[in-house]
Amino acid sequence: MQTCGVNERLRDYITRCVAFHTSPAPGLIIGAFMTDYALELLGAVPGEKLFAVCETPKCLPDAPQVIANCTTGNNRLKVLPIGKFALTVNRASDNPTSEGVRVYIDREKLKKFPVIDIWYANNPKFDKHSMGLLLQEEIFRNGRDILSTERVRVPVRQKQKWKPVDCPSCGESIPDYMILDGKCGACGSMNYYEKIDK
C-alpha cells in the first residue's frame, strides 16, 4: 500500500477493514476510500456519532462499520439493496433532517482506470487470478479519483415509541409497529425458515 502512495490514515483503515471482513475484497477497499472521503467532506472524525446508508449489501457496509462505528447493531447503519456502489454519511441531528455527503463510484471517471472499470462492470474480460493484484494496485493508487460526491439531505431516524403485541399467527411478541398485514414479518413477507420436526 505504501509504495502505491496510500497515506498512513487510509492504510490503517484498510488494514482494519480487511481483518474485519476477512478478505481484501476490492469493494471493501474502495469502501474504505469512500468512508474516508465522506468523513473528510463532513469535517468529521472517527468516534463522532455518525449515520451511514450503503446502497449495496456487497462489501461496502463493512467500511463504515469499522471506520466510523456505524453498525447494524447500533442502528447507525442502514443497508439498502439498491445495487449502487454508493454511501451516504451524516451527523446526528435534533432536526427532522440532516445534511450529509453521498459518495459514489463514478462510471465516467472509471474510464481512466481500465482494470477497475472492467471489474466494476462485471466484464468477463476481468480475470480474478491474473488481474487481482493489478486491480488492487489500481485501487490503492487511484481510490479517490474514481469517486464523485454530492451534498444531500436525509431524514433523521427518530426512535419510535412502541408496546409489545403477540403475533396472531406464531404467538411470539414483537413491537406493535412491526406488525405487517396482521402478522409478524417471519409469518409474512419476511419468512426465511421452516420448522423441522425432530
Ligand SMILES: [Zn+2]
Ligand atoms: Zn408470527
